[in-house]
Amino acid sequence: MRWLALALFFLPGAASAHPHSFIDMQTTLVADETSLTGLKMVWTMDEITSADLLYDAQNAKTGSDIWKKLAAEVMARVLSQHYFTNFYREGKPVKYLDLPSEYQLSRKGDQAVLEFVLPLARPQPLTGKPMEFMTFDPSYFVDMTYKDKTALHMPPALEKRCTLALLTPKPNASLQSYALSLDKADAPPESMDLGQQFAQKVTLECH
Numbered sequence: 001m002r003w004l005a006l007a008l009f010f011l012p013g014a015a016s017a018h019p020h021s022f023i024d025m026q027t028t029l030v031a032d033e034t035s036l037t038g039l040k041m042v043w044t045m046d047e048i049t050s051a052d053l054l055y056d057a058q059n060a061k062t063g064s065d066i067w068k069k070l071a072a073e074v075m076a077r078v079l080s081q082h083y084f085t086n087f088y089r090e091g092k093p094v095k096y097l098d099l100p101s102e103y104q105l106s107r108k109g110d111q112a113v114l115e116f117v118l119p120l121a122r123p124q125p126l127t128g129k130p131m132e133f134m135t136f137d138p139s140y141f142v143d144m145t146y147k148d149k150t151a152l153h154m155p156p157a158l159e160k161r162c163t164l165a166l167l168t169p170k171p172n173a174s175l176q177s178y179a180l181s182l183d184k185a186d187a188p189p190e191s192m193d194l195g196q197q198f199a200q201k202v203t204l205e206c207h
Contacts, residue, residue, distance in 0.1 A: 020141050020142070021045065021046060021048070021049040021141065021142045021143070022045070022046040022049070022142070022143045022145075023043045023044065023045055023046070023049075023142060023143070023144045023145075024043070024044040024046075024145065024146075024147060024151075025041065025042070025043055025044075025135060025144055025145060025146050025151060026041070026042040026044075026146070026151045026152075026153070027039050027040065027041050027042075027135075027146070027151065027152055027153070027202070028040040028042075028152075028153040028154070029153070029154040029155065029158065029162075029164075029204070030117060030119075031126065031154070031155055031158060032123075033157065034123075034125060034126060035123035035124060035125055035126060036120065036123065036124045036126060036131065036204070037119065037120055037123045038096070038101065038117050038118055038119040038120055039085075039117070039118045039133070040115070040116075040117045040118075041083075041114075041115070041116055041117075041118060041135070042113060042114075042115045043113065043114045043115075043144070044108060044111050044112075044113050045111055045112045045113070045114070046111065047110045047111055049112070050110060050111045050112035051110075053070055053074070053105070053112045054107060054110065054112055056070060057070060057107065062104070062106040062107065063104070067104070067105055067106065070105050071103060071104055071105035071114070074105055074114055075100065075103050075105075075114070075116060078114070078116070079098065079099070079100075081137075081138075083096065083118050083135070084135050084136060084137060084144065085118060085133055085134065085135045086133065086134050086135075086196075087120075087131070087132070087133040088131070088132045088133070089124065089128075089129055089130070089131045089132070090129045094120060094121075094124060094131070095120070095121040095122070096118055096119060096120050096121055097119045097120070097121055100116040100117050100118060100119065101117045101119045102115075102116065102117050103115065103116035103117070104116075126158070126161070126162065126206040127206055127207065130203050130204060130205040131203070131204045131205075132201055132202065132203050132204075133201075133202050134196065134199040134200065134201050134202070135199070135200075136196055136198065136199035136200075138196065140198055143198070144199075145168075145200060146166060146200055146202075148166070149164070149165075149166045151166075152164045152166060152202060158206065161206050161207055162204060162205065162206040162207075163204075163205050163206075164202060164203070164204055165202070165203040165205075166200060166201075166202055167200060167201040167202075167203070168200050169197065169198060169199070169200070169201075
């Protein structure tokens, strides 16, 4: 069942309704004085989701070959889903590179932590129209959320000229009930975009 954990990140013993796994996210803007070049993401997985990964790592030190192998396997799954991230400007998708500029997997107590930098294919000028991005599992098997706005960070040089806003949706009761009714054998229709309906939106605006 270890591959299920790597496949973001379903484990036996997870709750019987959606979502099955939980990831607490932190994101830091990667930017110079004029352009946004990427997003540094830190994903902390819940204890149940982390269990198999930490079992495989045993007592190996962070940065060891075991951790590097596990990190590569998890990162490969993230890449197969385009970083689980949609990025837009003026309603048009912003492309990013196929490979992260850096990544690692580590342990924080009983939780596995994946860190990586999502590099934009082309730097985006900070001035101009706002930029928006959302990170979510389309099927809503995995709940990927920011605790609050304090989970979003920017370089000190941008703090006086840029603002980050976090919008958390409030799905109606019927949609919430539907999501809770799904068990591990169910998959919502792709056309429903269930995960996106629960996804938080981050907006970056600079002047």
